[in-house]
Amino acid sequence: MQTLWINAEDALLLLGTKPQTLYANVSRGRIRAKPDPADSRRSLYQVDDVKRLAKRHAGRRQAAAVAADAVRWGDPVMPTAISAITGQRLFYRGRDAVELARELALEDVAAILWNGPPNGISIPAGGVDSGSRMSAAFAALAARVMSDLPALGRNPAVLQTEAADVLATVASALAPSAEALPLHERLARGWQRPEAAEPTRTALVLAAEHELNVSTFGARVTASSGAALSAAVLSGLAALTGPRHGCAWMSVITLKTVAGTIGAREAIRGILSSDGVVRAFGHRLYPDGDPRAKALMASFEAPPIYRELAAAGEELLGEPLNIDFALAALADSFRLPEDSPLVIFALARTVGWLAHAMEQVESGELIRPRAHYAGPAG
Structure with a gap:
């Protein structure tokens, strides 16, 4: 099945949130986004990610359902100081892994x-x-x-x-x-x-x-x-x-x-x-x-x-x-x-x-x- 993408208006309608919340979820890697081929000034958003967050934010789910979703590409489940994936970059204890790969063994x-x-x-x-x-x-x-x-x-x-x-x-x-x-x-x-x-x-x-x-x-x-x-x-x-x-x-x-x-x-x-x-x-x-x-x-x-x-x-x-x-x-x-x-x-x-x-x-x-x-x- 091909990946489906939606515009910001449709994403906000599903989420029921403000644009700032949508952008924050994108920056945290929770929602995938890409430039709109028809207008480079706009973005498209991965519909499955949007629906998953909309369901999570419904606010009436039991803790068991939240925990089950967390282990399937959900929110972080344990703290670590070893690595982080943020801003679509990978860091090893705060150092960019791509930069480390230029010189280190x-x-x-x-x-x-x-x-x-x-x-x-x-x-x-x-x-x-x-x-x-x-x-x-x-x-x-x-x-x-x-x-x-x-x-x-x-x-x-x-x-x-x-x-x-x-x-x-x-x-x-x-x-x-x-x-x-x-x-x-x-x-x-x-x-x-x-x-x-x-x-x-x-x-x-x-x-x-x-x-x-x-x-x-x-x-x-x-x-x-x-x-x-x-x-x-x-x-x-x-x-x-x-x-x-x-x-x-x-x-x-x-x-x-x-x-x-x-x-x-x-x-x-x-x-x-x-x-x-x-x-x-x-x-x-x-x-x-x-x-x-x-x-x-x-x-x-x-x-x-x-x-x-x-x-x-x-x-x-x-x-x-x-x-x-x-x-x-x-x-x-x-x-x-x-x-x-x-x-x-x-x-x-x-x-x-x-x-x-x-x-x-x-x-x-x-x-x-x-x-x-x-x-x-x-």
Whole structure:
């Protein structure tokens, strides 16, 4: 189903609010907006977002309904000092992630997100490439879970040291190397594509953290139980493998393959007609385009078919490409292994999961929502 847009007058009628409230909701990312193609001085607003807020503001819903809506792209549900998405930009502890991606490595970003040493985190060499890197990461983490100490009740400095060790475990599986190189170089050299090192560095930094996405929330829930940091990362890694999260890039490869046969516009039309959504485009938190995708695409020369898809997607869907599209284009451009987008995503996001796990442990809170029973009466 194609995204529907309405003008300000219709949006205000649905919301029953003043224009200032509409604009405030747009600035906070609650309502997606874009310029009106017929009049650049006016804006159009995403109708589903407007209806969702109108329903929330009705004022007569029970707390259970509000809580249920909050976990589906609703209002913030817990405080964090790690990252923020505001003004359609992503910030890591107050610093623009796109700016950080211009120069820093993932290890430097780990130090920022963990409030760690200013000179970055050092990851020792280790690991042997023995086949599926993702399978190796699952196995390595699972082997640690029952022997690692619970995270609850331990000094933050001690947890940071353990976090670096957990990251090293994941790196040994996802980016095995006999040399103590920066993680982006370990990946590029391991794939025998040294020329891919710089855009891989950019990708790792941009994918390191993204607020309370589904895998991060899973990691925080696990950490709230007091489980080991390795257990929290294992939870995040499991959630990442879903096709609506870390494996969304696979739909981009399918789109590219179809486009190579019938053209970009017809490929988008076909997938939209059959699936109702083209996951390569749009992001609810970035109405004007995913800044991570734009920065990553600028770091390498994508093949013509991706540029054609990007233009056709924005024209037909009214949505710019997202980071899943950019990761798939990166892998295809440098002929990286088939699962390389997921490997990059998993290695990068491990840093964010560990940051959230440590923050959750420090809060001392157990994440335990209530369920609203909707089954048959007993």
